[in-house]
Amino acid sequence: MAAELKLSELAVGASAVVRGYPKAGDAFLRLREMGVLPGTTVTLVRTAPLGDPLEIKVRGYHLTLRRSEAAHVIVEAANPGP
Amino acid sequence: MNAPGKPPGGGRAPVYAIVGNPNCGKSTLFNALTGLKQKVGNYPGVTVEKKVGIAYSQHGQPLTVIDLPGTYSLAARSPDEAVTRDVLLGRRTDTPQPDRILCIVDATNLERNLYLVHQILDLGRPVILVLNMMDLAVRGGLDVRVARLEHALGIPVISCEAVNNKGLIELKLAMSRPDLPLSRHAWDVPAAIAPAVAELQASLAANEGKSPLIARAEALLLLTDQDSVRVAGSTPLNPRTAEILRIWQKRWAEQGMDWAGILVGSRYDAIGVLAADAVRAGAPTGRTASDKIDSVVTHPVWGWLVLIAVMTLIFLSIFTLAEYPMDWIGVQVAALANWVKGVMPPGDLRDLITDGAIAGVGTIVTFLPQILILFFFIGLLENTGYMARAAFIMDRLMSRVGLNGKSFIPLLSSYACAIPGIMATRTIEDPKDRLTTILVAPLMSCSARLPVYLLMIAALVPGDRVPLATKVGLMLLMYGLGTGGAFGFAWLFKRTLLKGAPPLMIMELPPYRLPRLKDVVLHMIERAGLFLKRAGTVILGISIVLWFLTAYPKGPGGVSAIDHSFAGQAGHAIEPLIKPIGFDWRIGIGLISSFAAREVFVSSTAVVFSVQNFDADHANADITPLRTALRNAHWPDGRPLFTPLVCLSLMIYYVFAMQCMSTIAVVRRETNGWKWPIFQTLYMTGTAWVLSFIVYQAGRGFGF
Secondary structure: OOOOEHHHOOOOOEEEEEEEEEOHHHHHHHHHHOOOOOOEEEEEEEEOOOOOOEEEOOOOEEEEEHHHHHHOEEEEEOOOOO | OOOOOOOOOOOOOOOOEEEEOOOOHHHHHHHHHHHOOOOEEEEEOOOOEEEEEEOOOOOOOEEEEEOOEEEOOOHHHHHHHHHHHHHOOEEEOOOOOOEEEEEEEHHHHHHHHHHHHHHHHOOOOOOEEEEHHHHHHOOOEEEEEEEHHHHHHHHOOOEEEEOOEOHHHHHHHHOOOOOOOOOOOOOOOOOHHHHHHHHHHHHHHHHOOOOOHHHHHHHHHHHHHOOOOOOOOEOOOOOOOHHHHHHHHHHHHHHHOOOHHHHHHHHHHHHHHHHHEEEEOOOOOOOOOHHHHHHHHHOOHHHHHHHHHHHHHHHHHHHHHHHHHHHHHHHHHHHHHHHHHOOOOOOHHHHHHHHHHHHHHHHHHHHHHHHHHHHHHHHHHHHHHHHHHHHHHHHHHHHHHOOOOHHHHHHHHOOOOOHHHHHHHHHHOOHHHHHHHHHHHHOOOOOOHHHHHHHHHHHHHOOOOOOOOHHHHHHHHHHHHHHHHHHHHHHHHHHHOOOOOOOOOOEEEEOOOOOOOHHHHHHHHHHHHHHHHHHHHHHHHHHHHHHHHOOOOOOOOOOHHOOOHHHHHHOOOOHHHHHHHHOOOHHHHHHHOOOOOOOOOHHHHHOOOOOOOOOOOOOOOOOHHHHHHHOOOOOOOEEEOOOHHHHHHHHHHHHHHOOOOHHHHHHHHHHHHOOHHHHHHHHHHHHHHHHHHHHHHHHHHOOO
């Protein structure tokens, strides 16, 4: 069982599966509608040059979100690939 | 009522709506379908572009096609998205509810694109699904099986490459079909929310007269439509329905149920099944070209260099390329005025035509080169995908004042001219962020302020030559003041007047794509046309009024008529107001007349201070005689007028004051009313006066 951490704490290049998700808030509804749902695998691609926002890869496309939102999304680190 | 699949009776051609996610190639497809047979306007009451075109069926029958703003979901977050939702739901009286819907999706990114399609299938209208960018999907190793998707959904699915005009014939054939099937995609509302959906649906059908399928779709939408963005011109929700919604939401909140999450999750589950059946991913292709470009473009070091290089290129182009057409237009306008002077007898009517109307048209047209060049580049940045990267890089800095990265390009463009800058704010989704950006954009020192700064610097420094360091230093100070002011006021507005939730930066970074010249040029022409149509009339009106104020009433003898004119009288009238900042009535005339455009200050000052043979229309005009005249100007008590302190005060005044009727006209258009342009004029000019007052009075206190 891999450890749970916040999406904002994920290392660049690492993948994780979304687990916990806040119920309320426009940001999280929009993230859901963009396909970031509990059970979805996301990869942290990079951070912007000034450290915020983050760029993640989800369902085959690239999406940005701010650290302040990512800090509310709980993810479970996926097993490191080969 | 017509049966859903049949074309409407009475010989009316079916109305198609094109919907899709941003960056899926929707505009390209719309342009390809309709060619140049497009009409661009505005939805009444909102500043959302309405694009309607005519396409021809395979039998030559005209088909109306409405290009709706791109959106990821029908649960609207911005006025643009609200218009898409409301047109599809038949909530707008100004637009007929589309008979049929063309859903365009990016085949390389099917899952997320199908979310919107899934919502649209609920509407009970015939849908044609267009899988665009099939070539890119194949290149990306995806095997998209069109027949499987067609079978699963039960609607026509057309594979297409809009940029290469491939698949258009098949699409037009499908569009020409006299009847189209409704989707047979079965999707059950999750049990936890089904009773609420049924109750809302019944209320929508009973109280608002919606057909059962539209009522069901709208009921589902209400559950995710948290803040229910309402735009002018859309029918509001019936209070009974709103009450039902409120009761359910309260009950669910007490139970700790995540109703929106359940609904979105169940749609994605259904989409997952569809996509798993229709798409076979090939072997992983490794790093794509986009990934490689991004590793440079968003690199902590190279990213900044690329951004600076791109912006420098745009500015150099605007300053160097725009000058030629602007000069040429100036010459042509002057030639036209001279020609009219030659063929008409002297008189008021001739002056009205030459100095009022032709000069006004000249002002409007000289903006065009800058607008065209800037929108060419903005179109290019949007089409290639770089625009989103610039916003990504700049977001952190913009967030300091409560904005997001999308405000960066409009604000930067405003250094050239606030008009295209303000017009470029349409890419900002959040209405409050957009308004804040519009309100502060004219504080960025535009190119029309340069002649005023240069004249004042020349008058300020003793001797004939201005040392380069002084010139550069003062210039930087003015640009710094303007930029600082813009960010300061943005910070202030976002904390007071336009307070809202912190702006989101949930934005797609689309793959890089080669731009298509046709789309970029169409976009550019469209923008210029909108400027001419909507802002042009206001500018023309104000120019004629300004001409009248400076020409009437006629003074004796006609020499230096401006002194006797209404503008001259107004200059005298405002002298008590501007005396505390060091200006006399003659500078007052300059302020009033330069409302036409800031650089007019230079030419009107030449008239007021009776400088002979001064050619202000010429870009490289020698300002030495004007400078000498300014240095010789005195107050009635013999004190010199243009002391260095007054020159500085005047420059600061021009940094902050709203001295541009064209900007006011554009802000009126972009905010749909006079409220915000009036507020903007008052706050900017008020700040200008206060700061000039502080500088002038403090300077006097220190003995300057």
